[in-house]
Amino acid sequence: MRGHLILRVVSKILIPFLLLFALYVQFHGDFGPGGGFQAGVIVAAAFVLYALIFGLRATQKIISPALLEVAVPLGVLIYAGVGVYTWLMGGNFLDYNMIDSHDPSHGQHLGVLLVEAGVLLTVSSTMLLIFYTFAGRGR
Amino acid sequence: MEFLINLILLLFLAAVTIGIIGVRNLFAVVVLGGAYSFLMATLLIAMDAVDVGMTEAAVGAGVSTVLLLSALHLTNTEEAPAKHSNVLPIALSLLTGAVLVYGTWDLPRYGEADTAVNSYVGDEYLARSIPETTIPNVVTSVLATYRGYDTLGETAVIFTAGIGVLMLLKGRRRKEDEDEEEERS
Incomplete structure (x- = not known):
């Protein structure tokens, strides 16, 4: 889509706000609607928009498929890692109270933050990877 | 007022569904599918399920539309005409629909206070979530903690x-x- 000046300008303006909104949804998930899953999809949507306007090759220069293939399992590992950590600290699996022995509510917030980060990583990279594989075929 | 909004949204939903069944162009089907998801998200927000509505709008209307379009890029955009008669599939789906509608007669009315959903586990989560986790959004605390x-x-x-x-x-x-x-x- 080289010739579409308006689309290019508008998407260039939109994409930073999309990513910012994704971060808001991610970190505000404790207080309002949203969380890692929704934020991950919004992040992926921002990059898909970039790929639709500026081409797949330009997008893959920013985030390579190899990087995504690492990020997909990494998110699950972060999530499960939090569970294993709370295990090692003497609690049940995913018992966030164990993360901070002095202030359980602080541990809860930190645990949810880490777990949501794992979800964000897996969801956004999976969505983008599926888009890459679909869009990369047929040409 | 809320009843009227729900009614209009559900009528739109039904119209979009009939459109999806009738249209043969797959591109139009994908776009109508996106419209269906947006209507569904609006309905979910009208039912105060903001988290679910947000997910529906982002996943159903956003990403899956794009993924279906990129899949469409690899195939034909016209649906192939049916080779067999449609009578048996239509009868089967009407029967399944009738059984599902019959099933809803036993469901409690929407939003009723003394149902199992609203009286045991839900109450417990609402009462315990904020003292135990100090996370204000109960949906997040149920999802990520409990x-x-x-x-x-x-x-x-x-x-x-x-x-x-x-x-x-x-x-x-x-x-x-x-x-x-x-x-x-």
């Missing part, structure tokens, strides 16, 4: 889906590239 195990499973499901797509499509592309290279040489 039911953290389930969410780990969901994340693993997404991981598996990604790996599945990768194994199905990426391997084949490499083989095709090799074939092309062989043809060139």
Whole structure:
């Protein structure tokens, strides 16, 4: 889509706000609607928009498929890692109270933050990877 | 007023569904599918399920529309005409629909206070969530803390889906590239 000046300008303006909104949804998930899953999809949507306007090759220069293939399992590992950590600290699996022995509510917030980060990583990279594989075929 | 909004949204939903069944152009079907998801998200927000509505808008209307469009890029945009008669499938879906409607007669009315959903577990979560976790959004605390195990499973499901797509499509592309290279040489 080289010739579409308006689309290019508008998407260039939109994409930073999309990513910012994704971060808001991610970190505000404790207080309002949203969380890692929704934020991950919004992040992926921002990059898909970039790929639709500026081409797949330009997008893959920013985030390579190899990087995504690492990020997909990494998110699950972060999530499960939090569970294993709370295990090692003497609690049940995913018992966030164990993360901070002095202030359980602080541990809860930190645990949810880490777990949501794992979800964000897996969801956004999976969505983008599926888009890459679909869009990369047929040409 | 809320009844009127729900009624209009549900009528739109039904119209879009009939459109999806009737239209033969797959591009139009994908776009109508996106419209369906947006209507569904609005309905969910009208039912105060903001978290679910947001997910529906982002996943259903956003990403899956794009993924379906990019899948469409690889195939024909016209649905092939049916080879067999439609009578049996229509009868089967009408029967299934009738059984489902019959099933809803036993469901409690929407929003009723003394149902199982609203009186045992839901009450317990609402009462205990904020003192125990200090997370104001109960949906998040249920999702990530009380039911953290389930969410780990969901994340693993997404991981598996990604790996599945990768194994199905990426391997084949490499083989095709090799074939092309062989043809060139």
